[in-house]
Amino acid sequence: MEFSSKLLENAVNEMSQLPGIGKRTALRLVLHLLRQPKEQTLDFTKALNTMRSEIKLCKSCHNISDTDICDICANPNRTENIVCVVEDIRDVMAIENTSSFKGLYHVLGGKISPMDGIGPNELNIYSLVEKVKQGRISELIFALGSTMEGDTTNFYIYKQIQGCDVKTSTIARGISVGNELEYTDEVTLGRSIINRIPFEASLKS
Numbered sequence: 001m002e003f004s005s006k007l008l009e010n011a012v013n014e015m016s017q018l019p020g021i022g023k024r025t026a027l028r029l030v031l032h033l034l035r036q037p038k039e040q041t042l043d044f045t046k047a048l049n050t051m052r053s054e055i056k057l058c059k060s061c062h063n064i065s066d067t068d069i070c071d072i073c074a075n076p077n078r079t080e081n082i083v084c085v086v087e088d089i090r091d092v093m094a095i096e097n098t099s100s101f102k103g104l105y106h107v108l109g110g111k112i113s114p115m116d117g118i119g120p121n122e123l124n125i126y127s128l129v130e131k132v133k134q135g136r137i138s139e140l141i142f143a144l145g146s147t148m149e150g151d152t153t154n155f156y157i158y159k160q161i162q163g164c165d166v167k168t169s170t171i172a173r174g175i176s177v178g179n180e181l182e183y184t185d186e187v188t189l190g191r192s193i194i195n196r197i198p199f200e201a202s203l204k205s
């Protein structure tokens with residue numbers, strides 16, 4: 001792609017770093033921004049900059065938050081000893097949309113995937129195991145989706161908390177294999193949380 005402006009080229013190159021955005025789409029988006037009032041671009045970049053510099057991770061559940069303790073963890077009406085284990089904020093949002101779960105979350109930040117160099121130490125597993133060992137959790141619900149990485153991660157955590165006084169369950173497999181939680185419709189996901197099955201039973205099937 002030949003550019004008559006280096007400034008334009010730089011902006012297009014930056015935009016095309018985003019996933020799913022090729023050079024042509026990047027050019028279209030950048031030209032769109034150029035046609036809008038300047039303030040709009042400033043608001044856009046300001047929102048990104050402010051997010052990047054001020055966003056936090058909840059000290060308790062590791063979810064993305066504006067405060068040290070997120071709104072879910074800080075809510076006294078939530079059942080704090082039932083904890084749903086998820087991969088990232090998209091899963092939290094998907095489950096919150098179902099209104100079927102009133103416990104807390106623990107966000108791992110990914111799944112164990114040796115192929116991608118992600119082991120247990122790269123994830124927020126230690127703090128979860130600690131919470132269980134301290135007796136702060138009565139039930140752990142695994143909601144990592146039915147991929148091989150999800151299964152591996154569930155099993156790893158399950159092994160770490162063997163002998164602890166905690167019930168483990170997994171969301172029902174109404175969710176087809178390979179589907180990530182965020183793409184599952186609310187009704188199916190809500191039902192699968194309510195009809196969750198003991199984790200041990202999921203190992204036998």
Ligand SMILES: [Zn+2]
Nearest residue numbers: 058061070073
């Ligand atoms: Zn939290």
